Amino acid sequence: MRVVSGSARGCKLQPVPGMSTRPTTDRVKENVFNLIQEHVRGAEVLDLFAGTGQLGIEALSRGARHCDFVECDKAAYNIVCKNTETARVADRASLHRKEAADFVSCAGKRRYSLIFLDPPYGGEILENALLQIETFDILSTNGIIICESAVEDRFAHGFEVVRERRYGATLITVLRNGETDEKHESSDLSGQL
Numbered sequence: 725m726r727v728v729s730g731s732a733r734g735c736k737l738q739p740v741p742g743m744s745t746r747p748t749t750d751r752v753k754e755n756v757f758n759l760i761q762e763h764v765r766g767a768e769v770l771d772l773f774a775g776t777g778q779l780g781i782e783a784l785s786r787g788a789r790h791c792d793f794v795e796c797d798k799a800a801y802n803i804v805c806k807n808t809e810t811a812r813v814a815d816r817a818s819l820h821r822k823e824a825a826d827f828v829s830c831a832g833k834r835r836y837s838l839i840f841l842d843p844p845y846g847g848e849i850l851e852n853a854l855l856q857i858e859t860f861d862i863l864s865t866n867g868i869i870i871c872e873s874a875v876e877d878r879f880a881h882g883f884e885v886v887r888e889r890r891y892g893a894t895l896i897t898v899l900r901n902g903e904t905d906e907k908h909e910s911s912d913l914s915g916q917l
Contacts, residue, residue, distance in 0.1 A: 725778060728754045730785030732811035737778050740800045747776050748842060748872060752891045756870060757782060759887065759898065760838070763868055764788055767838040770862070772824045772853060777804035777817075779840040779870075784813035788838065794820045794827045824849075828856040835864040842872040851879035854899075858882045869899040 725747055727735040739747060748756075756779075757764065765787035771780030772794050780791035793808070795801045801821045808814040820827055824843070839857065843849040850873055857863055858881070869883065875895045883899035890896075 725776065726750060727778075727782055727785050727811055728757065730782070730787065732781065732785035732813060735785075735811045737776055737781065737807045737810065738803050740776055740797075740803050742799070747778060749891075749894075752872070752894055752896065753778065753782060755889065755891065756872075756896055757786065759889070759896075760868065760870065761786070763838055768834075768836050768864070770794070770836040770839045772827070772839060772841055773843040773849075774804050775800055775842065777807045779842060780817070781807055781811045781813055783838060783840075784808075784816050785811060788816070790816050790818070792818045792820060792827075792834075792836075794822065794824055796821060796823045824853055825856055828853070828860050828862060831860055831862045834862055835867070836862055837864045837867040839863060839867065839869045840872075841869060845874040845877055847873065847877035847879045850877065851881065854879065854881040854883065863901055865901060867900065871897040871899065873897065 725737045764783050767788040769783045769788045769791035774793040774795040777793050780793050784791050793804050808817045841853050873895050884902040886898040886900055888897050
């Protein structure tokens, strides 16, 4: 597991010991960032089920402004701390050891332009996270959400699906707010993703 591109390119990241996390493969990660590359530089990022922190770290390496990493598991949280230091992005990272739902409900007026959701597979956790993001309105007007799930997972949400891509048993879904103020920005996003 390594950083694919940017200032920390090639940096090796530590995995979480045991079987409690399922890191995104480098191939899937590279393809995801190829899809969203126009939306990373300067982004306010939320890595809501951080695991190893690799998605948020990749975004920071590619020029994102800041990333909030949220991870409730102690071992995984400690790995995120180490990985942000190793990748030299800790100065633009805030780490939060808490449940995803607790973080979102207390986010206040924060707005994120890029949100990564890579929870344990099964659909229900992902669906609940999307419902909370919508309820507490933490996605910026032109922001996007990247969901990683098993191909067979089903989850309801109130967002617009911009694109879906399958990588073996993994499904990547790109979402955005259904209502945007400027139609031309909407069509531009569809063309890029």
